[in-house]
Amino acid sequence: MRRFCTALFATLTLCATAAHAQTDNWPQRTVRLIVPYSPGGTTDYAARQIAQALSMQTGKTFYVENKAGASGTIGSDMVAKAAPDGSTFLVNDTTYAMLPHLFKKLPWDHANGLVPVTNIVDTPLVVLVGAGSPYRTIKDLVDAARRTPDKLTFGSGGVGSSTHLGGELLKQHGQLALTHVPYKGAGEALLGVVSGQVDVLVTASPTAIAQIKGGKVRALLVTAAQRLPVLADTPTSAEAGMKNFTATNWFGVAAPKGTPPAIIDKMQAEVKRALRSPELKARFEEQGATVGGMSPSEFQAFVRSQTQEWGRVVKAAGVQPD
Known part of the structure; x- marks a missing residue:
């Protein structure tokens, strides 16, 4: 029995040592x-x-x-x-x-x-409108949405996508009635706001920066605590009057x-x-x-x-x- 216990202990120790070595040397393969x-x-x-x-x-x-x-x-x-x-x-x-x-x-x-x-x-999220949009600020957009409830539209990459719920969050913080227009993906939704098919899009900053820099869309606000150096002209939510709109x-x-x-x-x-x-x-x-x-x-x-x-x-x- 003593020999069996000694052998069992040695085996368990060997297995533990091997497992430890495997994790220490990770990654050992692709x-x-x-x-x-x-x-x-x-x-x-x-x-x-x-x-x-x-x-x-x-x-x-x-x-x-x-x-x-x-x-x-x-x-x-x-x-x-x-x-x-x-x-x-x-x-x-x-x-x-x-x-x-x-x-x-x-x-x-x-x-x-x-x-x-x-x-x-x-x-952070960025609220975008097309370059030809009449809305120069978030206040312009909010005022227009309240004057004509459900007339303005927001695009998304599909029902339940992050762009959809980002738009819903904008609606909730701004107490707005906007009509949801789902696309098959965020890329198509971005093209929708560029072309003017939809009035607004809420999307992650990396998705938007090239189009903003290229003059295809206009950023009304960014949901960050401070202005982004790469979008220095875009106000934060707090600066734009929506201080609680801080999603990332x-x-x-x-x-x-x-x-x-x-x-x-x-x-x-x-x-x-x-x-x-x-x-x-x-x-x-x-x-x-x-x-x-x-x-x-x-x-x-x-x-x-x-x-x-x-x-x-x-x-x-x-x-x-x-």
């Missing part, structure tokens, strides 16, 4: 970052910037794989059901916090099926439930180190984004609070879950 949307959006951009930086830092390959569909649920579910060995992570955005309020049932446990790792960047669009990393804490911590540390790079930080700031790097516990608390806050927006907007 790591994929799943983006639950099509290529070309802000989430995809953030993921590719981080993948490139992590590959350079670690000497291992980090690559982005797009698994779009169903408001991000297909890619999210894929990661939730992936092996928790540190080879697969999810890069998602604010929409993740909205999902349990938009769907009656999700194919994974939204609260516990994925482990928040860290945030990559936060971006955030982008972050999550892992499958069961991923070893040591791998979670190392991934967070590597992402944070990448975000402290002057080159990457400047690249994101050019898009109006603020770099993140929260600890896993901080990010988990943040995601939970965001899920509650966006739930209130969805409920107030009367959006019915599918």
